Amino acid sequence: MSDYKALLEQIDETPSSAELINLYERAIRLADRDGLTADAFYLRQDLITECNEYGYFMKAIVAFSHNLGRVDEGEFDFDYNMVWDYKAVLARIAAFDSISMTQINDMLEDFRLRMRANGATDSAYNCRRLRIAFIPKDKEMASDAKKALITGKRDSHTDCKACLQHHYVEYELSFGDYNKALNLYEPIKSGKIGCNMTPLRTYAYLVNPAHRHGDAELAKKASEKGIQLIGNKSGFLELIGFHLIYLSEMNRRKGINLFKKALLWALNETQTPWSVMNFNLGAYLLFARLSAERPKGKIMLPQAYPLHTASGDYVYQDLAEHHRSEYLKRAEQFDQRNGNNYYTELLKEEENRL
Secondary structure, eight states: OOOHHHHHHHHHHOOOOOOOHHHHHHHHHOOOOOOOOHHHHHHHHHHHHHHHHHHHHHHHHHHHHHHHHHTTTTTTTTHHHHHHHHHHHHHHHTTTTTTHHHHHHHHHHHHHHHHHHOOOOOOOOHHHHHHHHHHTTTTHHHHHHHHHHHHSOOOOOOOOOOHHHHHHHHHHHHHHHHHHHHHHHHHHTSSSSSSSSTTTTHHHHHHHHHHHHTTTHHHHHHHHEEEEEHOOOOGGGHHHHHHHHHHHEEEEEEHHHHHHHHHHHHTTTSSOOHHHHHHHHHHHHHHHHHHHHHHHOOOOTTTTTTOTTTEEEEEHHHHHHHHHHHHHHHHHHHHHHSSSSSHHHHHHHHHHHH
């Protein structure tokens, strides 16, 4: 028991980090071993929070599934924290191409039924549906969820005003039109509404549409502020790809620095396949454009990188081809899961701009 207590003290003294995640996992193993059911349950809740911030999403899903089983066995309540954890899992679930849309829809329905059983409205359910629809680019699902959010009743489990506004901006960028997205962006731009996710995510989704609509000032701001807000939070790898696409055109030196920083995140097997796919598209376009300027360059990259060289000398075209191949393999799998060809067509669109 002394080892367990020592771990809890370490947890209290350790800031949010991958190291803290490791400490939580060790403490959970000891709590499970010693039959400390309640401790293990609440430690898993804390673990889920840390995993979502630092990109260990499958660990979060596994921990949540364990806790949900304890709830179904009647040991714990489906309380506010469980609702929050379920929302966090649903926010990422479609980013795993190995999870079918049938399984995703089954999870959504399970969430809705649990929420209704606790007297909640369908608002949190429709928030998750809308966010999930953006990954397979399911316009019908997104439109239905958006309409239900606008016309339906909200409750304390609904996403905050800033997140809702971001969802509406992202909807217009995905399925509507740029000018509508700009109008919806206004309260975020003015600072009237905001949270720890907004405008962090909004900047990433705006940067390339703004650039391609000739709004250079907004694109520059979205790039600079967005990257600054991401900081060292590896849980936002999915957004790095959008910023790399922009920097591949506007500031390749800065793009290389961002690539180097995020590469270690992308090499972490706990990241979602969708996040890594987005990163690979941005990396491909960055090195393809660098290759058009000069054939070779020196970049010090980690040994875990598949094309690593001790000298740091790289042929840019080799790097471009590697990341294109990695993107395309995953894009084909997502398109197969989603029942469309969105991500393979996106590659063609981006290549037409090279």
